Amino acid sequence: MSKPVLEILGLHKKFKEIEVLKGVDLEMEPGDVVSVIGSSGSGKTTMLRCVNLLEDFEQGSIRIDGEEIGYTAAPQRRRRKESEIARQRSMTGMVFQQFNLFPHLSALGNVTLGLTKVKQLPKAEATAIAERWLERVGMAERRNHYPGQLSGGQQQRVAIARAIAMNPKVMLFDEVTSALDPELVNEVLNVIKSLAADGMTMLLVTHEMKFAYEVSRRVVFMNQGRIEEQGAPEAVFHNPQSKRLADFLKNAKF
Amino acid sequence: MGYQLNFAPVWRDFDLLLSGLALGLVMAIFSVLVVGNLIGLAAAFAMTSRSTALRRIASAYVTIIRNLPIFFLMLVTFFVLPQQFGIRIDKVQAFVGTLSIYAGAYLTEVYRGALLALPKGLREAGLAIGLTEGQTRLWVILPVMLRNALPALSNNFISLFKDTSVAAAIAVPELTFYARQINNNTFRVIEVWSVCSLMYVAVCYLIAAGLRVVERRLAIPR
Ligand SMILES: Nc1ncnc2c1ncn2[C@@H]1O[C@H](COP(=O)(O)OP(=O)(O)OP(=O)(O)O)[C@@H](O)[C@H]1O
Numbered sequence: 001m002s003k004p005v006l007e008i009l010g011l012h013k014k015f016k017e018i019e020v021l022k023g024v025d026l027e028m029e030p031g032d033v034v035s036v037i038g039s040s041g042s043g044k045t046t047m048l049r050c051v052n053l054l055e056d057f058e059q060g061s062i063r064i065d066g067e068e069i070g071y072t073a074a075p076q077r078r079r080r081k082e083s084e085i086a087r088q089r090s091m092t093g094m095v096f097q098q099f100n101l102f103p104h105l106s107a108l109g110n111v112t113l114g115l116t117k118v119k120q121l122p123k124a125e126a127t128a129i130a131e132r133w134l135e136r137v138g139m140a141e142r143r144n145h146y147p148g149q150l151s152g153g154q155q156q157r158v159a160i161a162r163a164i165a166m167n168p169k170v171m172l173f174d175e176v177t178s179a180l181d182p183e184l185v186n187e188v189l190n191v192i193k194s195l196a197a198d199g200m201t202m203l204l205v206t207h208e209m210k211f212a213y214e215v216s217r218r219v220v221f222m223n224q225g226r227i228e229e230q231g232a233p234e235a236v237f238h239n240p241q242s243k244r245l246a247d248f249l250k251n252a253k254f
Numbered sequence: 255m256g257y258q259l260n261f262a263p264v265w266r267d268f269d270l271l272l273s274g275l276a277l278g279l280v281m282a283i284f285s286v287l288v289v290g291n292l293i294g295l296a297a298a299f300a301m302t303s304r305s306t307a308l309r310r311i312a313s314a315y316v317t318i319i320r321n322l323p324i325f326f327l328m329l330v331t332f333f334v335l336p337q338q339f340g341i342r343i344d345k346v347q348a349f350v351g352t353l354s355i356y357a358g359a360y361l362t363e364v365y366r367g368a369l370l371a372l373p374k375g376l377r378e379a380g381l382a383i384g385l386t387e388g389q390t391r392l393w394v395i396l397p398v399m400l401r402n403a404l405p406a407l408s409n410n411f412i413s414l415f416k417d418t419s420v421a422a423a424i425a426v427p428e429l430t431f432y433a434r435q436i437n438n439n440t441f442r443v444i445e446v447w448s449v450c451s452l453m454y455v456a457v458c459y460l461i462a463a464g465l466r467v468v469e470r471r472l473a474i475p476r
């Protein structure tokens with residue numbers, strides 16, 4: 001067994017008084033593809049946002065490649081400096097439901113921004129890397145288009161290229177196809193599948209059960225802020241242990 | 255006996271009117287587009303920042319300045335500052351200072367609105383690729399927000415340029431000042447004021463047209 005690339009240990013998160021993550025533990029090895037399923041409000045997005053340090057969390061720890069992120073290790077738990085957070089954040093690549101491309105930059109500009117400003121690569125090198133990834137997601141011919149000139153599916157593929165070009169250790173996907181018209185879903189899912197086949201470590205929140213079944217090594221079922229059940233896709237989908245998961249699957253669409 | 259139109263006295267001093275117009279434009283450009291813009295940007299970011307103190311200071315500034323007439327503000331700057339605090343400023347400096355502070359308050363509102371209108375995901379997308387908060391502001395928030403704010407900035411600029419005419423009251427030699435002077439010397443009332451009106455209208459129209467070209471050039475393609 002190789003060293004875990006992502007470890008979430010006893011993660012607790014409150015919004016005001018309401019606890020939405022009540023002790024989440026999750027471990028991923030390099031090359032793992034883990035899908036997170038669960039009903040609305042169960043805390044899937046919040047968990048992903050904690051891993052990307054877009055949310056504070058009160059308790060627990062998250063490690064990437066053994067490095068404690070966001071906070072210094074207990075007992076003197078302190079939020080890290082802004083610059084440190086920014087560096088640690090770039091160890092994960094986040095793809096959002098709403099794409100969130102930079103509207104004032106071309107597809108190419110969207111991908112090169114992080115390479116030139118965060119990684120401080122020379123422009124030519126950044127462009128070469130960006131073009132390679134845009135090619136990989138099938139967006140090479142449209143590299144000079146602006147987000148407003150692209151379809152949702154195309155925008156999402158650029159967003160994937162933007163995140164992955166930073167060479168993150170884990171890619172995080174939060175329901176990346178749920179804002180898309182049905183006919184555009186597959187072009188995005190196919191890109192994700194091909195990245196999975198290449199050994200990219202990925203944690204994906206999804207409502208696409210068929211996709212989760214096909215692409216994942218492991219499926220995690222979240223319920224009310226906890227991981228209720230997890231296992232190989234066959235086990236989770238065909239042989240649910242908890243009544244909650246069985247009920248959830250009954251209502252889910254495949 | 256009918257009034258005989260005679261534009262000759264106006265044309266004789268037309269160079270004065272032009273120099274007045276130029277001074278007004280220079281004062282407006284410097285006060286609004288340079289100083290006022292910087293104040294507005296800083297105060298807008300302060301108003302949307304997490305620090306309560308910054309938010310309070312910025313909103314107090316905007317509330318006070320926007321509720322004072324510019325004419326009154328100019329008199330305060332020109333008379334009260336030198337007399338009470340011994341600050342020596344000439345009339346042009348006094349007016350430029352006044353207009354800068356006044357414009358800053360209006361532009362704060364423009365930029366604050368533009369900041370609030372940005373989707374929340376934009377900042378998060380910047381952070382997610384590893385930009386710091388400051389870098390995200392500089393490379394993502396600012397360029398998008400400025401483009402969105404451009405039409406409102408144009409409107410405010412024209413409106414604030416017109417406010418330069420109040421400077422005539424403290425004898426700043428801008429267009430209205432010379433208009434009044436020529437009027438007093440020649441009594442060509444209709445001629446002077448109609449020529450000046452045309453000058454204001456033409457310049458404001460041209461500024462608006464020019465800014466619309468800039469807006470279109472810089473617009474985010476879609
Ligand atoms: N910024 C916030 N402030 C307050 N409460 C929040 C905030 N974000 C999420 N919540 C609450 O936290 C809980 C978990 O939300 P989260 O978005 O993580 O759920 P989810 O599993 O991703 O749901 P969905 O499938 O609908 O996307 C919900 O009850 C939600 O209302």
Ligand SMILES: [Mg+2]
Pocket residue numbers: 044045046175
């Ligand atoms: Mg969600």
